[in-house]
Amino acid sequence: MTRSEFLSQFHHLRQPHSEPDFPLRKAGRPAAVLIPLIDYGNSLQVLLTERAHHLKHHPGQISFPGGAVDETDRSFFDAALREAEEEVGLPSTHVDVVGMLPKYRTISGYEIAPVVGFVNPDFTPLIDKNEVESAFEVPLAHVLNRKNHLVHTTHRNKQAFPIYFIPWQHRMIWGATAAMLRNLSHHIHP
Template sequence: MNKSEFLIKYHHLRQVENEPDFPLKSSGKPAAVLIPILQYPDELRVVFTVRAKHLKHHGGQISFPGGKKEVSDLSLARTALRETFEEIGIAPDKVEIIGHLPVYRTISGFEVTPYIGFISAPLKIEVDKNEVDETFEVPLTFLLNTNNHYTHWMKRKNYQTPVYFIQWHKYSIWGATAAFIRNLSHHFK
């Protein structure tokens, strides 16, 4: 799949389903992530981060670069770009945002907007070791194949909720990060 094929599938007129998120009792804290898609000559690959193990929240987990909206952020798209630059050194002018997925509410009280951004490869990533231990890439075609997705149902706070998993070599992509990928995959059915 190349960028043109991706855009044709992503920007279509039919309604796509979304995975259930966590039903917050009140408005969540606004946050944003970037789904960075690297354009190689022969394929598209997605960059993931492994959060630094010493972090108080979600240490060692796999995520997309992103975080909560700061007062200085003019928009959630700016939040995603700022956090991407801070965490893995990709400058905002290197990212072409082509859209976003629906807001996804998390059990930790955030309302996360995932933005989709294309980046020309190869790419020099500069990891901020205070936030990220490492990065890795996964072929987009692997991620969009729902045969590679697994769902486990859990009961949390008297609510039955799905937890999604995608295994890539030694990396277990799960939770909201996997849900973002699942929501993206619905555009490609």
């Protein structure tokens, strides 16, 4: 999938199906992630991170660059770009933000704004080892293809909740990251 093919599907007026998220009892803590689509001209790759293994919450989990919205952030877009620069050294000047998917609420109490942007591949990742173990790329076509998505249903307080998984090589993308990729898939391939 190329940038122009992506944009022809991404910019539309219909409201795509969104996967169910966790029903919070109060407003979630605002957070933002960047869904960085690295534009190689003839193909798009998604840049993902593996969270540092020493972290208290979600160590080693695959995620997008992102985190909680700070008081200094003027918008979800600013928060996502700031976090991407802090975590993987992605300069905001290398990102062309094209929009945002519907917010996604997590069991950990966050309400995440997934910001979508094209990334100029002419940058060298600079990993913050306090937050990120590694960064890697996955073909966008792979994560958008729902044939590659696995869904497991779990129960909590007598309610069923789906957990999403997308295998890639020796890694497993799962949880909120996989759910947001699935929502992007619904947006691109309704």
